[in-house]
Amino acid sequence: MPADVSPTGPPVDKPRAAANGSPLSSNTPTVAIARAFRGPFTRWPRAADAVLAVVTLLATVFLVEGPGDSLHWRGLGEVSPVVLVMFVAANAALYWRRRAPLLVLGLLLVAWIPLLVVDDAGVGGATLVALYSVGRYAADSWWGPTGVAIAIAAVTVDGRDHPGKWWEEAILDAVMLAGVWYLGRRLQLREERAAQLVRERAAEARRIVAGERTRIARELHDVVAHRVSLMTVQAGAAKAVAAEDLAAAVQAMGAVEEAGRQALDELRHLLDVLRPDSDSDWLGPQPGLADLPRLVAQISAAGVPVTFATKDLPESLPDRVDLFAYRIVQEALTNVLKHAGPGTRAQVRLSRAPGGLTLEILDDGNGIAPETRKPSGGHGIVGMRERALLLGGSLDAGSRAGGGFRVVAQLPVEGGRP
Numbered sequence: 223m224p225a226d227v228s229p230t231g232p233p234v235d236k237p238r239a240a241a242n243g244s245p246l247s248s249n250t251p252t253v254a255i256a257r258a259f260r261g262p263f264t265r266w267p268r269a270a271d272a273v274l275a276v277v278t279l280l281a282t283v284f285l286v287e288g289p290g291d292s293l294h295w296r297g298l299g300e301v302s303p304v305v306l307v308m309f310v311a312a313n314a315a316l317y318w319r320r321r322a323p324l325l326v327l328g329l330l331l332v333a334w335i336p337l338l339v340v341d342d343a344g345v346g347g348a349t350l351v352a353l354y355s356v357g358r359y360a361a362d363s364w365w366g367p368t369g370v371a372i373a374i375a376a377v378t379v380d381g382r383d384h385p386g387k388w389w390e391e392a393i394l395d396a397v398m399l400a401g402v403w404y405l406g407r408r409l410q411l412r413e414e415r416a417a418q419l420v421r422e423r424a425a426e427a428r429r430i431v432a433g434e435r436t437r438i439a440r441e442l443h444d445v446v447a448h449r450v451s452l453m454t455v456q457a458g459a460a461k462a463v464a465a466e467d468l469a470a471a472v473q474a475m476g477a478v479e480e481a482g483r484q485a486l487d488e489l490r491h492l493l494d495v496l497r498p499d500s501d502s503d504w505l506g507p508q509p510g511l512a513d514l515p516r517l518v519a520q521i522s523a524a525g526v527p528v529t530f531a532t533k534d535l536p537e538s539l540p541d542r543v544d545l546f547a548y549r550i551v552q553e554a555l556t557n558v559l560k561h562a563g564p565g566t567r568a569q570v571r572l573s574r575a576p577g578g579l580t581l582e583i584l585d586d587g588n589g590i591a592p593e594t595r596k597p598s599g600g601h602g603i604v605g606m607r608e609r610a611l612l613l614g615g616s617l618d619a620g621s622r623a624g625g626g627f628r629v630v631a632q633l634p635v636e637g638g639r640p
Contacts, residue, residue, distance in 0.1 A: 225497075235335050240441050261400060268615035271316060271318075271319060272317055273447045275314055275315075275317050276313075276315050277315040277347075278348045278351060279314070282347060282348065283298065283301055284297075284298070290427045301351070302305070308336075309338060311333065311344045312329060312333040312334070313457070314350055315330060315352075316355075316517065317349055319355035321327060323358070324366075326352050327355070327356050327369045328369070329351065330345055331349065333367065334373075335376055343404045348520075349373055350398070352369075352403060353403040354523065355404070355406065355407070357403040357407030357410065358404065358410050359406075359410065365409070366532050367403075369403075370400050372398070374399055377399070401506045407461070440608070449482070449488075452524050452556075453478045453481045453482060453526045455559055456474045456477045456478045456523075456524055457478050459474045460472075476522070477520075481520065509545065509549075509552075510545055510547075511535070511539070511547055511572065512546050514570065517548075517551065518530045518555075521568070524559055525554035525560055527566065527567050527570045528567075528569070528570060529567075529569050531572070532571075532573070533572070533573040534573060534634060535572055536579065539579070540558045540635065540636075546609045546613055547572075547579060547581055549609060550583075550609055550610065550617070550633075551570055551583060554583035554602075554629045557602050557603075557627075558583075558627070561627075562585050562626070562627070563587070566586060567586050568585040571583075571584075575632060577634050578634035578635045579632075579634075579635060581629075581630070581633065582630050584626065584628050585627050586626040587621075587626035607619075610632070615630070615631060615632045615633040619630070
């Protein structure tokens with residue numbers, strides 16, 4: 223089927239993506255094989271339809287049916303000019319059989335009925351082609367079966383004057399006419415199913431890519447927000463004490479350097495994941511709950527003392543739960559560092575819950591009013607809640623009655639979303 227099918231034909235999308243999300247091109251093996259076996263009606267549709275129209279015209283003009291269903295040649299002089307003009311007009315319409323199949327079939331049926339009266343040949347061959355074209359290219363409607371019924375009625379009437387059992391020939395003609403339309407219809411449905419499969423695969427590939435982009439964006443946010451916030455606080459502290467306590471300023475800048483190195487390491491890890499053809503054979507482990515003591519020490523060194531306590535934790539956690547739990551604690555402590563103000567203290571509590579894990583991050587928020595720290599602001603709380611929901615858990619965040627902020631996450635160990 224050509225790419226420029228008419229409005230009367232069904233919309234056929236060109237294949238745009240393979241199952242792996244890459245565009246389908248001539249280098250794709252399946253497409254290359256399919257193109258290698260395309261016939262002239264697919265390679266050169268306009269030229270092929272013009273040749274088809276000429277062939278059916280010649281057959282209609284020079285071939286007539288004889289006794290016993292035999293075919294005989296006749297001379298051009300045996301055809302009247304009026305009938306010849308009707309033959310030419312009817313068969314020439316086949317050139318537009320792809321763009322306007324229903325119109326072509328209608329013209330042929332209109333021409334066929336009077337020709338059955340004045341000429342023995344008629345345009346039965348061209349009508350067969352038109353019926354196939356309606357099934358192949360026309361949209362699904364009642365016009366196709368109606369055209370088949372009219373054509374069957376025409377051949378039935380034409381066969382009444384034939385000797386012998388006229389109804390046997392009428393049945394055979396009806397089967398042939400209905401059969402060519404049904405063949406075209408089946409080919410159209412098969413092509414539509416193939417195009418739909420390609421679209422579904424492309425949509426699935428886009429969904430997977432979008433999911434991966436979201437995951438990577440979330441990881442980048444966690445890395446950059448935490449490390450850069452830590453570096454900003456430490457640099458500010460170094461600037462504040464540089465004139466009075468040079469040793470403390472040097473220590474703070476050392477912490478800035480260490481945070482920067484860790485940020486670069488994590489960013490390299492994410493970039494290596496984005497480059498599967500990289501020469502690196504080892505991408506390094508993702509952080510987990512085992513790395514929380516180091517995280518707590520970094521936040522404490524940045525000026526927010528953090529106490530860390532665990533109670534009856536599971537011996538082993540799925541990798542995704544381990545990573546998401548770490549990221550939630552990291553984001554919550556980063557928010558404390560950014561928003562809670564000086565003099566704030568924080569607590570991190572991890573405990574076993576029925577079927578999962580409970581994370582609780584608290585701060586006293588001495589440096590800022592609780593009402594100014596809304597849980598709906600920014601992307602940090604949204605990202606934490608999204609991570610919890612992806613595991614099939616939940617996350618609550620809000621101000622504490624006595625001042626400060628509280629984040630509580632419930633993460634199931636098993637049975638979360640895939």
